[in-house]
Amino acid sequence: MSRLKKMVMNDEPQLVAPGIYRLSSTIVNVYFIGLPAGPWVLVDTGMPFSAGQIRQAAESLYGLDARPEAILMTHGHFDHAGSVEELSRSWDVAVYAHPREFPYLSGRCEYPPQDPTVGGFGGQMSRVYTNKPYNVAERLQALPEDGSLPMLQDWKWVFTPGHTPGHVSFFRERDRVLIAGDAIITMDIHNPAGLMGGHTGLWGPPEYFTPDWRMALKSIDKLALLKPKTLLTGHGDPLSYRGLDLDLVQFADKYRPPLHGRYIPYAAEFAEDGSVLSVPPPVNDTLVTVLAGVGAGLVGLAAVYGAFKLNSNRKSRIEERYRLHRTTIDLPWNKRINRPAARSDRQYKPVTYSLMRKKRYDVEDR
Ligand SMILES: [Zn+2]
Numbered sequence: 336m337s338r339l340k341k342m343v344m345n346d347e348p349q350l351v352a353p354g355i356y357r358l359s360s361t362i363v364n365v366y367f368i369g370l371p372a373g374p375w376v377l378v379d380t381g382m383p384f385s386a387g388q389i390r391q392a393a394e395s396l397y398g399l400d401a402r403p404e405a406i407l408m409t410h411g412h413f414d415h416a417g418s419v420e421e422l423s424r425s426w427d428v429a430v431y432a433h434p435r436e437f438p439y440l441s442g443r444c445e446y447p448p449q450d451p452t453v454g455g456f457g458g459q460m461s462r463v464y465t466n467k468p469y470n471v472a473e474r475l476q477a478l479p480e481d482g483s484l485p486m487l488q489d490w491k492w493v494f495t496p497g498h499t500p501g502h503v504s505f506f507r508e509r510d511r512v513l514i515a516g517d518a519i520i521t522m523d524i525h526n527p528a529g530l531m532g533g534h535t536g537l538w539g540p541p542e543y544f545t546p547d548w549r550m551a552l553k554s555i556d557k558l559a560l561l562k563p564k565t566l567l568t569g570h571g572d573p574l575s576y577r578g579l580d581l582d583l584v585q586f587a588d589k590y591r592p593p594l595h596g597r598y599i600p601y602a603a604e605f606a607e608d609g610s611v612l613s614v615p616p617p618v619n620d621t622l623v624t625v626l627a628g629v630g631a632g633l634v635g636l637a638a639v640y641g642a643f644k645l646n647s648n649r650k651s652r653i654e655e656r657y658r659l660h661r662t663t664i665d666l667p668w669n670k671r672i673n674r675p676a677a678r679s680d681r682q683y684k685p686v687t688y689s690l691m692r693k694k695r696y697d698v699e700d701r
Pocket of ligand 1: 410412415498517541544
């Protein structure tokens with residue numbers, strides 16, 4: 336199966352750690368936590384229109400009409416919360432998130448605008464993404480303040496803001512399994528080969544959607560210090576190998592935010608409840624500049640062509656007028672010189688006469 340086909344059509348949930356299944360839907364992952372016989376929870380809800388695929392995967396794992404104990408949200412971006420409204424309604428379950436993510440899961444506030452000016456393929460793609468909130472206000476529950484997860488005894492949640500104001504990760508200390516959401520990803524989401532699963536590695540959060548880099552870097556450090564043995568992320572394949580924890584520490588040390596963009600050097604500001612207070616003004620958008628340049632060039636060319644066309648029209652109008660003019664004028668004039676015989680040679684010099692004859696022929700030839 337080609338990578339592209341696999342990426343789009345991979346309907347089978349895959350066991351990625353004891354009691355944890357990953358469903359890769361388009362380019363984003365959702366996770367099922369729970370043994371096939373027992374209760375289970377869903378982490379994130381994929382893209383819009385993924386509800387059917389997720390329900391199907393749940394039934395293949397947990398049986399017909401399977402229903403989770405809860406839905407846990409790492410954050411509310413459209414590729415993670417896309418199906419949260421439909422799934423939480425059809426299952427009638429609570430949706431757990433950090434309170435600072437509530438504005439974006441209760442329809443109260445849009446995320447800060449995405450930033451295509453970070454550049455790259457991913458940046459350009461982000462132009463068509465949405466920063467609109469979803470609304471599951473009736474089912475929204477705050478994660479317990481002590482970091483525990485009531486429905487998952489041996490798990491805790493970790494506050495990892497930056498990518499969004501209320502972004503969280505989930506960690507199972509027993510075997511050091513980390514679900515990092517978009518705080519760290521294992522897919523090079525910024526280039527086409529990476530999006531098709533070209534290579535697996537460690538990357539920071541999707542750049543075009545990260546409005547606070549200082550916090551995002553702190554969160555990467557925080558996750559590296561957990562020294563996970565298995566890393567499961569919002570985008571990309573699972574990573575689990577001896578030395579992953581050291582690689583993560585090294586990655587946290589070396590990782591740098593993009594060089595330029597709307598949220599560099601100034602971050603978006605958020606209120607205490609997580610809603611947007613202010614965003615920095617947009618910066619020079621290369622694509623828009625290029626498009627504006629091309630547009631101005633085309634307008635210039637059109638103006639030159641128009642002037643040329645106008646001038647040539649004017650010229651042909653004058654020529655036409657001149658032609659008509661000459662015809663009407665020439666004829667009586669020519670008639671006059673048709674009667675030279677009566678005049679004396681002194682009045683009509685030969686050279687003038689031959690010129691006049693030539694003019695007469697011109698008229699007759701036409
Ligand atoms: Zn995200």
